[in-house]
Amino acid sequence: MFVFLLRRLLQACIVMLIISLLSFVIQGNLGDPVRQMVGQSVTSEEVEKIRQEQGLNDSFFQQYGRYIKNALHGDFGESYFYKEPAFHVIMAKLPATIELTLAAIILTIVIAIPCGVFTAIRPKNLASHGIMFFSTIGLSTPIFITAILLLYVFSALLQWTPSFGRGETVSIMGLWESGFFSLDGLYHLILPSISLSFILAPLFIRLIRSEMLEIMESEYIKYAKAKGLSSARVYFIHALKNIMLPIITIGGIQIGNIIAYTILTETVFQWPGMGSLFIDSINRVDTPVISAYLMVVGVIFVFTNTLVDLVYGLFNPTVKLAVKDV
């Protein structure tokens, strides 16, 4: 276990190094950050002076070397727009994104498991056809269309839900701004989390359905049924638990997609999280924030994949982490 984690840590470092290099290469093509900071009538002489001061005229390797050196000291540079350390800016936005993602994941689990199991055990039922139909639509509609549609219907037309932002947040021990503990915050979560889960739930409904269909044919399920076990126990304990491995694997991979989708969802709902921060930073060529965001997302990827590997063991004790062979 320890060796496994240590190896993961080493991999993470290599991943971080590659991400930092890539993000630096891309930045050269985003445009001039100084031009973004000045008004229209500034002379090119003034712009040149600021570029010089900021070290933007140094060679690529000089700039990259300086970046890595500072990063090793925990300094990811200062955001041009927020005028604060880029890392702090991102950490301040992280809770909003994590809560949104968490809400969407909970919604997905609550919707996908019952629907997936139901469509598998009652494939001929009219409701099953309905579920499958909606899952096809959900899978094939781009998330920003779903989001704008929800916004238009429930905010603009019906005025049931708030249209933007996070609402009232509650500070937990001064570390975490949470929207989970205020009614207003929960109210603001409804639309963004639904539109995020709109893209995830269909995928998992289909996955659970096909896995369930397959496993229902296996001998041990037939035996369990023959033994007279309650159908709930057969479906949810014997069958569902055994199809969890592929679902967790796909779930782990989907974490990456969720991060990508939060960028779109947050932009539509003006959700003050990392995703909208990233888009804004690209538009403003706020390079320190862009690099720091990519690094943080890299860490999230490595972390969730490690977590997924650890969770395997919980569902199937025969899965061994790469411990014994070392």
Add this chain to the structure above:
Amino acid sequence: MKGLYFVLTLMLATVVSSYTMATHATTINTQTISTKATSAKTIKIALDHDPISLDPHEQLTEKTLQTSHLLFDPLLRWTQDNTLEARLATHWRNLDAHTTRFFLRDNVTFHSGNPLTVDDVVFTIERLKKSPDFKALFDNILTVKKVDRLTFDIVTKKPTPLLLNLMTYVFPMDHQFYQDKDRVLKFGKSFASYNVSGTGPFIVTKREQGKQIDFIRNPNYWDTSSKGNIGRIELTPIKSNSTRLAALLSDDVDFIHPVAPLDTKRLENTANIDLITLLSSRVLLLQLNQTKRAEFQDIRVRKAINLAINQQLIVDKVLKGLSKAAGQLSHEQFMGHVEELQPLYNLDQARQLMQEAGYASGFRVSMITSYGINAQVAQAIESMLAKINIQIDLKAVPAAQYLRAIDERSTDLLLMSWLSDTQDSNNLFEFLIACTDEKTGFGAFNTHGYCNPAIDNMINAANEELDQTKRRDLLQTIEKQLAADAVFVPIAWLHLSWAAKRHINLHTIVNNQNLYYLGDTVVSD
């Protein structure tokens, strides 16, 4: 298990205490407002950006000026019908061609409690001359001389006909408050970008950059004759056009800007919402890079391009009839505006000119524009020029890359817009037409490479000409010369659009420079 209970209790306790704290904070706020003005209203505004800084001299943009009008007061300001109105300067008179004497309003105090004196004005203008964004505008001011506590003389290097226009940019800052902490910093934290002491009608109470700024009314505001009854402003940036609109429709905000052209139809038919679109003096034009393309050096080709583009069609179809087709740079309120210069469209003549120039089979050029509505106009131009066989490789890029393309003059065709900082034609000529000069900043956005010393002389002369008739002559001659040389293709003067709940009385707020004086706004019940 016990540990878990402990954690849960702790979380519960935090939640409960933060709730109490939140309620407490709101009570304090309502109290302060209700004691000052019983009828004070709250207005919630959603704009596409929030200001980058609270420092009025950090960036010369619309957003900075809008914020400055809340937190500070200018010496003079523009009224809704574009005339100048006295604010902190009560009156003024010319002493000679180089000197103007200004008289300052008495009994004005800053938010800090310090009284406003000439020292603050001197401090402010000196600071403006150091700001990278503003120094070009204030370059012509030699010194500000203190006469007495409330009187000062402004001495200019050359006679300056637009001195009063310039004074709308002078928002006196509290020199005792900013003393020794007055650096203008573009990158990094400066004192002035987070701390404010102005004379303005509002005070910042909370600022979370990119998320929200809250203002409350300044209880000691000098202008007691103002009937403004807004007690509290909550300003939120909402980037996406459709979300901003939804926020207005769902009652989450009271006032939005901008409104996408596509949505204006819908809003016109919505009860309880006012929509106003005004023509601004921001001009959209297509620059033809003569330095990069030999074809554009031929005046027949430039004329053909001018004739092939149908400005009116672009305005009707792409800009939904809200903007105005342009046949020159100067907006009709500007001195240089020439009534006869109307957009021309004649496809046959354009084809004939191309044939005469030897380009009947056309050529291929690159074109760059920024995202948004400009990109849609660019697509229309692309199909119009295809009719005279000019093929365009169109690229729409984010603002930062677009500005780089301008700096490097790296594109054949460039669609750009420009707003005159001084509400005068000459600002357009200086930046877009004059020969490029790195030192003075003249011609910084001249990407067509047209350089005419005769026009440069006229621009310089107009900058010093105090006689209004002669000055008008000069500016109009330049405009006519540009049209005769078909240097660029003027496309349209763009519009601004706002929407608000009816009780906000939107028509009393907006003007075509997009500056709001919310301190004087009267909101109905």
